[in-house]
Amino acid sequence: AQSVTQLDSQVPVFEEAPVELRCNYSSSVSVYLFWYVQYPNQGLQLLLKYLSGSTLVKGINGFEAEFNKSQTSFHLRKPSVHISDTAEYFCAALDFGNEKLTFGTGTRLTIIP
Amino acid sequence: DAGITQSPRHKVTETGTPVTLRCHQTENHRYMYWYRQDPGHGLRLIHYSYGVKDTDKGEVSDGYSVSRSKTEDFLLTLESATSSQTSVYFCATGQDITGELFFGEGSRLTVL
Numbered sequence: 677a678q679s680v681t682q683l684d685s686q687v688p689v690f691e692e693a694p695v696e697l698r699c700n701y702s703s704s705v706s707v708y709l710f711w712y713v714q715y716p717n718q719g720l721q722l723l724l725k726y727l728s729g730s731t732l733v734k735g736i737n738g739f740e741a742e743f744n745k746s747q748t749s750f751h752l753r754k755p756s757v758h759i760s761d762t763a764e765y766f767c768a769a770l771d772f773g774n775e776k777l778t779f780g781t782g783t784r785l786t787i788i789p
Numbered sequence: 790d791a792g793i794t795q796s797p798r799h800k801v802t803e804t805g806t807p808v809t810l811r812c813h814q815t816e817n818h819r820y821m822y823w824y825r826q827d828p829g830h831g832l833r834l835i836h837y838s839y840g841v842k843d844t845d846k847g848e849v850s851d852g853y854s855v856s857r858s859k860t861e862d863f864l865l866t867l868e869s870a871t872s873s874q875t876s877v878y879f880c881a882t883g884q885d886i887t888g889e890l891f892f893g894e895g896s897r898l899t900v901l
Contacts, residue, residue, distance in 0.1 A: 677848075685829075708887050719793075719879055719892030720832075727887055766831060775820070775839060775886055776847060781831035 682780035697752040697783045699767030706772035709750040714764045795893040808867040812880030820883045821863040825876040870900045
């Protein structure tokens with residue numbers, strides 16, 4: 677079964693600094709990868725997804741992620757964060773042919789003014 | 790945004806009582822999911838549905854049952870609630886497997 681690891685449970689970052697949120701998944705022949713964001717007291721919403729093709733994926737709000745098959749990683753990055761980026765971020769993976777999306781445990785991003 | 794409504798949004802109940810959470814969608818999405826969110830565990834899949842009357846178990850299905858008699862409604866039932874089922878429950882829908890999942894605002898359940 678697929679598993680997703682987000683090693684950093686909390687990441688504090690100064691405003692306008694860059695950030696990287698790490699995600700690793702268990703090896704699979706083919707996998708689809710996603711990043712979701714959850715703002716306080718809300719449901720999750722999709723930031724970006726990788727299905728195939730270019731390994732660099734761009735999403736909403738200036739975020740991007742890079743699929744690295746050899747390292748089984750899908751790290752999320754933003755070159756300059758804003759206060760409004762304060763939220764919890766979830767990485768998720770779906771094995772090709774499966775219908776069950778597996779989420780990581782989440783990373784809480786805190787922006788320091 | 791997909792129209793997903795969860796009810797109730799908040800519920801406090803006692804151990805041993807039955808509880809039903811309802812998820813209603815207006816987007817005619819094929820797939821519907823129930824997740825629970827707990828600190829340190831992220832989101833864990835309880836059950837999901839891939840069509841009317843077609844459901845399957847997720848990773849934490851013990852103590853839960855589901856039903857989907859209409860495309861738009863997906864019910865999650867706790868037959869006899871336990872304190873370990875205190876959690877925030879999220880419904881999600883999607884039109885296809887590789888597409889975006891749309892989430893409801895969550896239902897906070899407290900079992901005393």
